[in-house]
Amino acid sequence: MNNAYNFAFFDEGSKREIxxxxxxAIAIPGYQxxxxxxxxxxxxxxxxxxxxxxxxxxxxxxxxxxxxxxxDESVNAVSIKKLVKxxxxxxxxxxxxxxxxxxxxxxxxxxxxxxxxxxxLQVPLPEPLRYFEPSEHETKKxxxxxxxSGAWLMLFEQIMKYGSMTTGADHPVMVHGRYxxxxxxxxxxxxxxxxxxxxxxxxxxxxxxxIYAVPPYTRIVSLDFEDYPFEGESFHGKCCRLCxxxxxxxxxxxxxxxxxxxxQCNDTSYCCEILNEAEKAGVN
Amino acid sequence: MKLDVVHDLQxxxxxxxxSTSRPGLISDLxxxxxxxxxxxxxxxxxxxxxxxxxxxxxEVTFKVYGGDAEAFEKEINQLTFAKAxxxxxxxxxxxxxxxxxxxxxxxxxxxxxxTFINPxxxxxxxxxxxxxxxxxxxxxxxxxxxxxxxxxxELAGNWIEKRNExxxxxxxxxxxxxxxxxxxxxxLPRTTQITESREVxxxxxx
Ligand SMILES: [Zn+2]
Numbered sequence: 001m002n003n004a005y006n007f008a009f010f011d012e013g014s015k016r017e018i019x020x021x022x023x024x025a026i027a028i029p030g031y032q033x034x035x036x037x038x039x040x041x042x043x044x045x046x047x048x049x050x051x052x053x054x055x056x057x058x059x060x061x062x063x064x065x066x067x068x069x070x071x072d073e074s075v076n077a078v079s080i081k082k083l084v085k086x087x088x089x090x091x092x093x094x095x096x097x098x099x100x101x102x103x104x105x106x107x108x109x110x111x112x113x114x115x116x117x118x119x120x121l122q123v124p125l126p127e128p129l130r131y132f133e134p135s136e137h138e139t140k141k142x143x144x145x146x147x148x149s150g151a152w153l154m155l156f157e158q159i160m161k162y163g164s165m166t167t168g169a170d171h172p173v174m175v176h177g178r179y180x181x182x183x184x185x186x187x188x189x190x191x192x193x194x195x196x197x198x199x200x201x202x203x204x205x206x207x208x209x210x211i212y213a214v215p216p217y218t219r220i221v222s223l224d225f226e227d228y229p230f231e232g233e234s235f236h237g238k239c240c241r242l243c244x245x246x247x248x249x250x251x252x253x254x255x256x257x258x259x260x261x262x263x264q265c266n267d268t269s270y271c272c273e274i275l276n277e278a279e280k281a282g283v284n
Numbered sequence: 285m286k287l288d289v290v291h292d293l294q295x296x297x298x299x300x301x302x303s304t305s306r307p308g309l310i311s312d313l314x315x316x317x318x319x320x321x322x323x324x325x326x327x328x329x330x331x332x333x334x335x336x337x338x339x340x341x342x343e344v345t346f347k348v349y350g351g352d353a354e355a356f357e358k359e360i361n362q363l364t365f366a367k368a369x370x371x372x373x374x375x376x377x378x379x380x381x382x383x384x385x386x387x388x389x390x391x392x393x394x395x396x397x398x399t400f401i402n403p404x405x406x407x408x409x410x411x412x413x414x415x416x417x418x419x420x421x422x423x424x425x426x427x428x429x430x431x432x433x434x435x436x437x438e439l440a441g442n443w444i445e446k447r448n449e450x451x452x453x454x455x456x457x458x459x460x461x462x463x464x465x466x467x468x469x470x471x472l473p474r475t476t477q478i479t480e481s482r483e484v485x486x487x488x489x490x
Contacts, residue, residue, distance in 0.1 A: 007290050016341050019297050024404040026305045027459045027473035029427050033404045059294045144400035200305040215305045215428040
């Protein structure tokens with residue numbers, strides 16, 4: 001631990017401001033609370049919103065996991081872990097079940113979260129209505145009036161164009177029957193995991209200076225139409241080449257030698273855990 | 285003060301996060317409160333002081349009800365540099381244990397509920413109440429609660445009715461944080477629905 005820094009990098013005033021915004025966000029699920037986002041010693045667009053949440057939450061007893069698109073070892077995840085470890089000395093883990101705080105970009109882990117865990121999601125674009133409304137003043141008004149016909153129209157146009165809802169990641173959700181929210185660029189596969197989750201989910205957008213939250217046991221509904229119901233990415237009939245898992249989010253890869261397509265768990269620490277368990281079972 | 289303003293207030297904050305994201309989950313501030321032994325500015329409880337130190341600074345305003353409110357406001361201002369203002373302008377309304385009957389109802393009525401555009405610009409009421417325990421007199425439901433949960437709280441008056449009135453136009457509303465003399469903390473964000481259970485009365489009649 002580097003003692004030249006404040007504990008958890010920030011001065012106490014910065015933490016207090018983020019903490020007050022976070023408590024308001026928890027009290028108004030899905031509503032984007034503005035906060036005075038700080039400059040961070042990592043590049044913009046590298047999860048400064050999530051990092052600020054993590055630093056405002058973390059204490060000496062916490063165990064932190066950081067994942068970037070399913071990987072604990074990406075440059076982004078490693079630099080965030082280093083900054084937090086250098087300024088707090090907390091324990092770092094790859095195991096979802098051992099972490100008390102999990103900061104993630106683009107994924108919700110495959111291992112179900114528990115009541116004693118907090119998931120922090122990094123958000124590049126917090127405003128789900130920005131796609132058709134460039135003005136912040138106007139989008140705030142639309143949220144205030146619960147005027148979401150534009151959000152549905154946007155999805156409807158995609159159906160007209162492509163014959164299905166090909167929103168890819170960041171498919172908008174309705175929170176507690178009140179706010180339309182960007183779940184961050186998680187795949188549609190992960191959207192249902194937000195619904196009635198046991199863990200508190202906090203979302204932070206550094207560049208856009210917004211914090212929002214999904215408390216545990218909160219109703220989250222992905223926007224859809226009766227004729228075109230919401231569907232996550234399907235991996236039906238496919239499994240991970242390494243660990244054999246089905247029903248998880250898989251990356252499609254191509255074997256360069258044979259040209260064959262194969263699949264692998266996107267959540268690499270989950271994949272390792274399954275492999276290790278299988279190995280142990282094999283030894284016994 | 286033996287209190288470590290970095291680590292002990294982080295711990296208070298996390299308990300506040302736990303209790304606010306899971307209304308009905310009672311957090312114990314006893315460990316942190318014990319570190320304030322001897323500190324007792326203007327007769328305020330140590331849990332109230334902990335919450336003030338966790339949340340207040342020059343960027344926010346507050347108002348105190350009860351006891352020697354003026355002396356306590358001066359004390360809190362010196363500790364946190366937050367500014368004391370009138371009730372309807374305050375970010376935090378703090379009710380001490382000897383605040384008179386009707387003070388909580390008054391605070392709820394006066395508190396800023398925010399606007400539809402900016403519901404986060406609403407006030408938070410922090411009050412010292414009678415004993416808070418798990419129980420079945422008040423049933424809570426809403427975000428953070430799996431189906432429903434129950435609590436008992438020694439707190440007279442028609443504050444529930446006043447709160448319902450104040451919070452009827454969600455997302456505007458006020459959030460409540462209660463602490464008792466045993467440093468038990470209960471948080472009731474605006475999304476929590478409170479139902480008064482009639483069970484106790486029924487038993488009595490039978
Ligand atoms: Zn696998």
